[in-house]
Amino acid sequence: MHTVAPVGIIGAGPVGMVCALRLASLGxxxxxxxxxxxLVKQGSKACLIxxxxxxxxxxxxxxxxxRDEGVRWNVGRTYVRSKVIAxxxxxxxxxxxxxxxxxxxxxxxxxxxxxxxNPLCEILWSCRVNEIAQDxxxxxxxxxxxxAREEHAFQYLIACDGxxxxxxxxxxxxxxxxxxxxxxxxxDIKAKLPLHKGRHFYYDPAFNPxxxxxxxxxxxDIWRIDWQLAPEDDIExxxxxxxxxxxxxxxIGDIDYEIDWLSTYRFHQRVLRxxxxxxxxxxxxAAHSFPPYGSRGMNSGIQDADNLIWKMALVLKGxxxxxLLDTYHTERHAAAVENLRxxxxxxxxxxxxxxxxxxxxNTILHLARxxxxxxxxxxxxxxxxxxxxxxxxIVAAGHVLSGxxxxxxxxxxxxxxxxxxxxxxxxxxxxxxxxxxxxAKAFAARQEQTANVPHASIIVILPPAQEVQSxxxxxxxxxxxxxxxxxxxxxxxxxxxxxRMDGHVAGHGTHADRVRDAVRNALxxxxxxxxxxxxxxxxxxRRAA
Numbered sequence: 099m100h101t102v103a104p105v106g107i108i109g110a111g112p113v114g115m116v117c118a119l120r121l122a123s124l125g126x127x128x129x130x131x132x133x134x135x136x137l138v139k140q141g142s143k144a145c146l147i148x149x150x151x152x153x154x155x156x157x158x159x160x161x162x163x164x165r166d167e168g169v170r171w172n173v174g175r176t177y178v179r180s181k182v183i184a185x186x187x188x189x190x191x192x193x194x195x196x197x198x199x200x201x202x203x204x205x206x207x208x209x210x211x212x213x214x215x216n217p218l219c220e221i222l223w224s225c226r227v228n229e230i231a232q233d234x235x236x237x238x239x240x241x242x243x244x245x246a247r248e249e250h251a252f253q254y255l256i257a258c259d260g261x262x263x264x265x266x267x268x269x270x271x272x273x274x275x276x277x278x279x280x281x282x283x284x285x286d287i288k289a290k291l292p293l294h295k296g297r298h299f300y301y302d303p304a305f306n307p308x309x310x311x312x313x314x315x316x317x318x319d320i321w322r323i324d325w326q327l328a329p330e331d332d333i334e335x336x337x338x339x340x341x342x343x344x345x346x347x348x349x350i351g352d353i354d355y356e357i358d359w360l361s362t363y364r365f366h367q368r369v370l371r372x373x374x375x376x377x378x379x380x381x382x383x384a385a386h387s388f389p390p391y392g393s394r395g396m397n398s399g400i401q402d403a404d405n406l407i408w409k410m411a412l413v414l415k416g417x418x419x420x421x422l423l424d425t426y427h428t429e430r431h432a433a434a435v436e437n438l439r440x441x442x443x444x445x446x447x448x449x450x451x452x453x454x455x456x457x458x459x460n461t462i463l464h465l466a467r468x469x470x471x472x473x474x475x476x477x478x479x480x481x482x483x484x485x486x487x488x489x490x491x492i493v494a495a496g497h498v499l500s501g502x503x504x505x506x507x508x509x510x511x512x513x514x515x516x517x518x519x520x521x522x523x524x525x526x527x528x529x530x531x532x533x534x535x536x537x538a539k540a541f542a543a544r545q546e547q548t549a550n551v552p553h554a555s556i557i558v559i560l561p562p563a564q565e566v567q568s569x570x571x572x573x574x575x576x577x578x579x580x581x582x583x584x585x586x587x588x589x590x591x592x593x594x595x596x597x598r599m600d601g602h603v604a605g606h607g608t609h610a611d612r613v614r615d616a617v618r619n620a621l622x623x624x625x626x627x628x629x630x631x632x633x634x635x636x637x638x639x640r641r642a643a
Contacts, residue, residue, distance in 0.1 A: 391479030
């Protein structure tokens, strides 16, 4: 038996690698197993990282690399034929910006370097899982490595083995949803195109009449071009007869180009019925799969990892009960169903399922070219946003930020400016907005007197021009020049919010409330009356008739 770590992770893609590095950041060892002999480049695959997801990568020392190497953008344009009918400008908030375009392979390269340098991470290539068994204490796998049989045992196993996950069948995990009939072509070309560095979505362009094309920039003059194909299109034949070159040149003209990678695909609208099966957890494409429009694939998988890992780390350390792990399914399954709902609406517009919807879509596109008022009805894919866990049993209701990702702000500690989100991630964090210096001291003293708040750090933010000479140990004092900072977080002075390790707001309180009670509620699903989570309807996860 080869047992070396509490957690096994199957699949060394971006989600599996985030799991390993996030566990390591919280002091937990893990082993990654992958059937491939090494990291393999398969084109750009996913090519867009949502800004709040880069914040997750920043917790594992990869966020700044993505920012520095990627293409940052905040403007998306939608065209009908050649006419721009909508321009969406996303706000340039603090941090990494709304979107960074970079290849999935490059992200995997950077994370692999971190894994290989981290003593809490081990990666086993050429290791294919063939059997799995579990009991109340452990989960055991039998794997084949270079023709030899290996056995491994872990306390928990995370399945990140992709859209064709073999572990789903081994544990009897069932998917709801469907695979779409329409085919698409992804081509990454290297060319110096005179296009704005942003998202370009075309309906019914001259270079793909009656269908769609999406163009995205990537680093090093690589451009992703994504076509909806006609049923009769044969890309293998096009490579031989010159039609592929004509297809590309219809988009870019006479500019020199090289093909970096291409692939055809059909997308899925599917979600697992349960993300947890005993000691086995499913994340990323193994748990759900969506069309690429809105960039919900890799981004939602990384959010799965961030949600699961802080919970698993606390359970492994004996600081939370096993029931906390059930909330991984509660929260992330709801997020997946929401993604399915949004992408299904987009699909019905992009690829109408019947004549009536096609007529309505074509009418809207025609009118959108002529009437600005009609342009809001053109659906080119809503971009991904962090899910709000408002109905989670471990999130306190009643606050404007309940379940939301905590906003960012500039703060100062001992003369050094930093973003507030930089303080999140290693523990629960209470952010208290003090009325003045005396209020700050009194709040910190009260929290100290209520004894050893588990799993939480205390941050007190003073108003402008305030100072505190001495305060309770283990309390960080920050200042802000923004007099409205508390309102930015939905608070008055003398109130606080509790931020989980994944950055979502779990609780709130006033000067008189004890932080440790809010932490307990955020760790124990039964600590407060459990609010029933909405169950998805069949229509949300199945193809419309």
